[in-house]
Amino acid sequence: MTDSLHAEKILILDYGSQYTQLIARRVREANVYCEIHPYDMSSADIRAFAPKGVILSGGHQSVYDHNAPELNETAMQLGAPVLGICYGMQLLCRHDGGTVAPADRREYGRAQIQAEQPTPLFEGFLDSGETTVWMSHGDHVEIPPAGFIINASTPNAPVAAFSNLERRHYGVQFHPEVNHTENGERLVRNFVLDICGCHGLWTxxxxxxxxxxxxxxxxxxxxxxxxxxxxxxxxxxxxxxxxxxxxxxxxxxxxxxxxxxxxxxxxxxxxxxxxxxxxxxxxxxxxxxxxxxxxxxxxxxxxxxxxxxxxxxxxxxxxxxxxxxxxxxxxxxxxxxxxxxxxxxxxxxxxxxxxxxxxxxxxxxxxxxxxxxxxxxxxxxxxxxxxxxxxxMRHPFPGPGLGVRILGEVKKEYADLLRLADDIYLEELYASGHYDRISQAFAVFLPVKSVGVMGDGRSYDYVVALRAVETKDFMTATWYPMPYELLAHISSRIINEVKGINRVTYDITSKPPGTIEWE
The missing domain is CATH 3.40.50.620 (HUPs)
Known part of the structure; x- marks a missing residue:
């Protein structure tokens, strides 16, 4: 069987970053096949994989730490282009003869990088001026290796990006793979298509x-x-x-x-x-x-x-x-x-x-x-x-189903009530156009009763909570700012149409500290 689909591959060596999967997703979005492997992948496996390019991920350690992950020498000997991200950049710097040092202060979160000398990696991403990126580092490159061009800087990281066009070694202190970096996908695309020479065969x-x-x-x-x-x-x-x-x-x-x-x-x-x-x-x-x-x-x-x-x-x-x-x-x-x-x-x-x-x-x-x-x-x-x-395109649904959306003991009565409430909730999200803007939405059954007034009488019925979050990777999530009018309409429908529920709440907990599912 002819396998042109995997003919061009990018190797991502994982140094323990929480964002490594996002790097792979960015590469795949450029229609290029890639795989994630541990940083100490064997020499035989690396050569058999035969990548067109190598990406070194970030990591949570300092390059100076005892037993800190080292650069994979076999990957460096392939002659393929190498892109180091955060920790990966610092490893590349030390390997090529530069100096890494602790920064005056830890740089975490959004930062503005200033363009210095441009190279093809940054075309359409940072041609000139400033752009917003996501930083997460305590160390930085103090002195770049000989022959390297400084492409970008911040006040706290004088070498926020560098390149050696002859060796085809590139490094960025920030994380182009996360959504907080403006147009970061363009930088990844430049690397895999223009610098590594891939043709976008992965469709x-x-x-x-x-x-x-x-x-x-x-x-x-x-x-x-x-x-x-x-x-x-x-x-x-x-x-x-x-x-x-x-x-x-x-x-x-x-x-x-x-x-x-x-x-x-x-x-x-x-x-x-x-x-x-x-x-x-x-x-x-x-x-x-x-x-x-x-x-x-x-x-x-x-x-x-x-x-x-x-x-x-x-x-x-x-x-x-x-x-x-x-x-x-x-x-x-x-x-x-x-x-x-x-x-x-x-x-x-x-x-x-x-x-x-x-x-x-x-x-x-x-x-x-x-x-x-x-x-x-x-x-x-x-x-x-x-x-x-x-x-x-529907939102994720857990394998145990409503079993983990009914808090505490699972009973048929609870499942039947939750099904009806959840269906009304999703129906209204579809009708209002909000469903596709939300990453995950669902109702949760709370096994507690509250006093209410239904008509002229007193009610004593169950409570449901509505959950809706926005996220790109499901590792972190923010609660969705549902319009008050829509929440009021959904609440009214559930209370009026689902006999046995008399109170509706809306969960405004982000992840972290909460999880997306309640159980």
């Missing part, structure tokens, strides 16, 4: 052709099963696999009773009725709710929901003769996080929303056609495959 259409051919070659005449949740990732896998192998694919849709209003019917309509995909629907609401009875701890609820799904899916899978493959919606951030967990650099905040850990005795080979894609790339592939835009 969603090309990926679909490549993935379809790969699935056919991997699977042959075998049968494939897929746990279809109705979420973006599993839906795109279903559409992709169906295009590749047709009736060899069987999807198992486990309705756990914790989905949004009418979601189960919508999944069946999209896949079984409109696309002709074989889907087995399992109504498992009673099983899930009985196992969740009396359980309030969020982590325990997650584990119960995950294990119960596995049991039911396993039982259904055994009924499918000739199944040799299990298709999963694993995407690239999952792959990166798994690698991080192996190196013990990741902190566990809460269990991952994806359900994993299927029994080994199933003895199925894994088919993961999306494991190279970021979520925005998955969505684009889904749209090109013809999936409904409303399904593909």
């Amino acid at each position: 969603s259409g090309g990926f679909i052709d490549y993935a379809v051919e790969s699935i056919r070659q991997q699977v042959g005449q075998d049968r494939v099963i897929l746990g279809l949740s109705g979420g973006v990732d599993s839906s795109v896998v279903a559409a992709l696999a169906h295009r590749a192998i047709g009736d060899q694919l069987t999807c198992v849709f486990v309705d756990n009773g914790l989905l949004r209003l009418n979601e189960g019917d919508q999944v069946m309509q999209t896949f079984a009725e409109n696309m002709g995909v074989k889907v087995i629907r399992v109504d498992a609401e009673e099983i899930f709710l009985s196992k969740l009875a009396g359980v309030s701890d969020p982590e325990k609820k997650r584990k119960i929901i995950g294990h119960t799904f596995i049991e039911i899916f396993d039982a259904e899978a055994h009924k499918i003769d000739g199944a040799r493959w299990l298709a999963q919606g694993t995407i690239y951030p999952d792959v990166i996080e798994s690698a991080g967990a192996k190196t013990k650099t990741a902190t566990n905040i809460k269990s991952h929303h994806n359900v994993g850990g299927l029994p080994e005795e199933m003895n199925l080979k894994l088919l993961e056609p999306l494991r190279e894609l970021f979520k925005d790339e998955v969505r684009q592939v889904g749209l090109e495959l013809g999936l409904p835009r409303k399904m593909i």
Whole structure:
């Protein structure tokens, strides 16, 4: 199989920055394939990867710290262009003979950089004058290496960017990958296209052709099963696999009773009725709710929901003769996080929303056609495959579903009330045009009652909280400034139309300190 899609690659060496995935997303936005690997990637693997360019990420340490990550010498010996970002710039400076020193003060947040001597890396980004960038450093380049041009400066960082055109070594003290840096994507694009000479071969259409051919070659005449949740990732896998192998694919849709209003019917309509995909629907609401009875701890609820799904899916899978493959919606951030967990650099905040850990005795080979894609790339592939835009572009929904949007114990009464309230909320966001401006919005059921007045009588009913946030990367988020008139209208509809709810609140907590989901 000819693989022009991966013919040009950028290697991103990770030095522990919280922004490393954002670098990769910026490279992919320029239609260039890239991968993130640890800074100590082996020499053999680097040479086999054969990158057209190398990007050194930022990191939280000082280059002077004991056991601080060192520059990968093999990456430097390739002769490919190198771009160092923040910590990566400082490593590059020391490697090429310059000096790094502690700054007079730590520079964190927005800063204005002043253009000095321009080079092609900064064309269209910082041609002259000033621009706003995002800084996050305590050390800075004090004396650049011989032969380097100073491209930009700030009062606190006299060498905010430098270049050596002969060696093709470039460094920026700021973070072009974050949205706070104005037009930072242009700088990344200049590096991968103009300096590294890539041609933008990484496209969603090309990926679909490549993935379809790969699935056919991997699977042959075998049968494939897929746990279809109705979420973006599993839906795109279903559409992709169906295009590749047709009736060899069987999807198992486990309705756990914790989905949004009418979601189960919508999944069946999209896949079984409109696309002709074989889907087995399992109504498992009673099983899930009985196992969740009396359980309030969020982590325990997650584990119960995950294990119960596995049991039911396993039982259904055994009924499918000739199944040799299990298709999963694993995407690239999952792959990166798994690698991080192996190196013990990741902190566990809460269990991952994806359900994993299927029994080994199933003895199925894994088919993961999306494991190279970021979520925005998955969505684009889904749209090109013809999936409904409303399904593909909808906000994230946790794997445990309403199980983690009902605080405390999960009961059918609570789930039914929440479904209705959430549906009204989202309906009004769509109608008002605010849905697409918001990154994630949902209602949360609070298991407390409050006194109210309904008509001429006293009510004593439940409370829901509405949540809406804006974010680019879901690592940080700000609460969405919903218009008061819209909030009042949504609140009025929920209280009037959902019998059992008499109070609506709006969550104005950003992340951090809060998380986006309540549990």
